[in-house]
Amino acid sequence: MSVSEAWFHRIKAAQRDLIKLNGGIERAAEITSISKSQIGRMNNPGDVELMSLATVIALEADCGQPLVTAVLAETNGRRLTDPEAERAADVCVMASHAEMMRQSAEVAHALAVAIADGQVTAAEAHTVDRALSSLQHATSDLRAALANIKARGGEKTGLRIVGEER
Structure with a gap:
């Protein structure tokens, strides 16, 4: 299997997102019983520290x-599936589309x-990568909402033309 160095930066970006989702460095340190400085190194895109499996x-x-x-x-050519596909049933297509845009x-x-x-620069690439991570999540939410609509055979959006009779 041939894997480029890009995997490292993708993993570091995912680690950073994971730490952020868990409330930041201090909260992640509490959850894992790892020092804040070590979690900080895992959060730093320029540091080689990777998270353990645990x-x-x-x-x-x-x-x-x-x-x-x-x-x-993804590094191994696979994708995860979401066992909670029903969570997207409540996602509004309009709000998901707006957030994706x-x-x-x-x-x-x-x-x-x-x-x-x-x-x-590396810092600029880091900034763009963070924005892309957010876009990827927004796109995933929109796709989930659309999949639920397809599964239900369609859905009325609630939009109407101005002046249209009800």
Whole structure:
């Protein structure tokens, strides 16, 4: 299996997102019984410290999001499935679409700033990657909402044309 160095940066980004979802460095340290400085190194994109399997399991269980596990699966050409597909039944398509578009604009802005001078620094790549992570979550929520609509055979959106009779 040939894996490029990109996997490392994807795992570091997933670790950072996982720490954030668990309430930050201090809270992640409490959950895992690991020192704040070690969690900080795991959170730092420039540090080579990776989470142990036990740390990943503890943090993913606490927040309910398999972020690092999903990256590991993708690195090996696999994808995770969501056992709680019903959670998306309550997701509003309109709100999901709006959030995805907002996140898309954030990515466009971050990338425009990064390439404005003709060179992308590691810090700029880090900023764009964070924006892309948020966009990926927003896109996933929209796809889940649409899948539920398809499963139900369609759904009325609640939108109406101005002046339309009810």
